[in-house]
Amino acid sequence: MYKIKVNSKLSFDVSKDSLETLDVVKTTANNFHILQDSYTIKAEILDTDFNKKSYNIKVNNNTYNVTIHDALDQQIEALGFEIGAAKKINDVKAPMPGLILEINVNVNDAVKENEPLLILEAMKMENVINSPRDGIIKSIKVEEGNTVDKNSLLIEFE
Template sequence: MNSTYKVSVNKVFEFDVTEEDILKTDITSNLDTTHHVLLDNTSYHTEIVQSDFNAKQYTIKVNHNTYQVNIADELDARIKEMGFSIGSSKQVNAIKAPMPGLLLDIQVKTGQEVKEDDPLLILEAMKMENIILSPRDGIIKSISATTGDAVDKGQLLIEFE
């Protein structure tokens, strides 16, 4: 399988980069953060100025020009489609079923204050129990399902205030 990465530069330019593209690039490490890159017979001197590996955000200097780079893979795109992406997840106001299944337990009540990563509910799908955690701190505004309900993918389960 040939993975494709979505690379955003300065939030203006977007590129699709494949593993094949990466293999065609000649990269030599000079130090931990500096590299010499040879691509299409053009030489580049690069330095990783700052990196946030978890958010996949980097500040990179290429030939004395600085760029803000974000990298996303296929899994990141799928997570974003489900409404659980990093960064924007802090703005989530609703929890939807990530897959069809049976709602085994609801561990919160309307009006309850929750913290990020608190368990909200347990969803059984394909004979596995999936604990759905709170993506942010907040107060439960409403609960749209009850224990024992069969839910469809994308069905609204919980809303935050």
């Protein structure tokens, strides 16, 4: 299932099956002819931002900004991380309730993006919580052995 957002206002879900049944003919590199319910639609991709999964599309002489989120993007968003905004994150929160098993960093440590910060046990599984960005640890709000609720503040960055 894909979540489609148009002009940051209109949002709807589209299944993979419905996309496969769509009658689309590519006429040139960025132009498409679409037939839907006996209506002809001309679409042109004006601009793309692959990292943000954002597209500017001209449809029948109207321009729209469209973002497309697949299942993985939706999971990442549900965990509280914003796609394409990892560099702006200044704190790390618990994605789920659990027990802090191990803390791998100290205050004032310099860390790199994706470096392990701590291990959170939830539902008998160990989850490694990695750094969302390069930075310096400002504070650690938990200790090993603490139990935390979902969205509890764990670590702050400078």
